[in-house]
Amino acid sequence: MLDARNHQGKFGADYVRVLASSAGLVWSEDDVDLDGVDLCIKMPGRTPRGFSPRIDVQVKTVSKVAPRSGVLDFRGLDERQFTKLAGDGFLVPRYLFVVHVPPRPDLYADLSTSGLLLRHIGYYVSLRDRDPIDAPDSKRRTKVEVPLSNVLTAASLRDLVADNAFAPVPT
Template sequence: MLDVRNHQGKFGADYIRVLASAAGLVWSEDDVDLDGVDLCIKQPGRTPAGFSPRIEVQVKTVSALEVRKGLVNFDGLDLVQFGKLAGDEFIVPRYLFVVHVPREITQFADLSTSGLLLRHIGYYISLRDRAPVPDPDRARHIRVKIPVSNVLTVASLCALVTGDAIAVAS
């Protein structure tokens, strides 16, 4: 059995994988996390946005969601992780995905005759307009504020991949 922290993190990544599958997108992951990327999500084939448009994401989870003035306040990124998402020099667009999960692991999913329910909800943000911090320290964290309107859905995930949501995702 996984410890609580790893269980929560795995569920968050699986939540994103299920959403990508529901959207008709494919996902992959590097065999070693060297670049701060948990998943690559792409739309295979030719599209109006080009051939196989894709995004790279770092997935984080939180069981106690802090929302103030229409923003999710997320404090779970250390400065090194932040630096791997911040800035505009990435060839493939990068996003932070934050999945709000239940405190109790027994509440992650529920099955009924009408289907499978995954709890709770995911949010996204691009940090391309933020500058990486010089000399980042893993012991220091940075607050990221995510608009509550940046909810991960099938439609929003597709829009992120194809670039239709660039203005919204900032």
């Protein structure tokens, strides 16, 4: 049986995988997490905007949220994790996905005759407009404001991938 922290994190990543499947996208993951990327999500094949556009994502979870003025103040990234997502120096666009999960694993999912329900909801944010930290410390946390309007759905996930088909290459 997974410990509580790993169980919550796995559910968050599985939540994103289900949305990717629902959106007709494919996902993969590196065999070792060296770059702060949990999942690569791509649209297979040719698209009007390019061949197999993709995004890289870091998935984090929270069981308690306190929305403030339309944002979720997320403090679950240390400075090293933040720096692996911040700035515009990436060939493949990167996003932070924050999945709000129930406080107990027995509430993560529910099955009824009308279907499977996954709880609660995911959000996304790009940190390309934030500066990486020069000397990041894994012991210090960095606050990230995640807009509550950036709800992660099958459609919004598909749009994130498709809209990045020809993202500008950093110079």
